[in-house]
Amino acid sequence: MTNGPTRRTILIATGATGAAALVASCGDSGGTGDSAPSLSPGQELATTSDIPVGGGTIFKNEEVVVTQPKDGEFKAFSAICTHQRCTVANVSDGTINCTCHGSKFNITDGSVANPPATRPLPEKKITVDGNSIRLA
Ligand code: FES
DSSP states (O other), rough: OOOOOOOOOOOOOOOGGGGGOOOOOOOOOOOTTTTTTSTTTSEEEGGHHHHHHHEEEEEETTEEEEEETTTTTTEESSBOTTOOBBBOOOEEEEEEEEOOOOOOOEEOOEEEEESSSOOOOOOOOOETTTEEEEOO
8 A cells, every 4th residue: 555655736936027127207397396385385486576466367277376365465266166167267355256157255354245156265375575465
């Protein structure tokens, strides 16, 4: 009687050829990223002369609207309508206006002047330094 020979199967784990894993990536990493929608804090957004007294200016790329309710008094709000997130379209007659569905917001405090929006435009912090308006 013979027990069958013990068979040993030797698995030789051959290391995958290591060189294949080395993928050189292109070293061009100096992008400027200038298409970013938001402005860095401290960067100049506008000069005071860009903002009409009793009105405002919309900065679509930065998603900010800056108003000047009274001479020398500047405010900034999100330019994204709180109704369904359209970018507000214009500023006239003391209101920031969204033409998607007709909402209006007061230039003094962003509060709703006309529905369907029910929530005010969030205020953004700015600093006015000389004639430079910067996001704080
Ligand atoms: S998204 Fe502005 S009024 Fe509807």
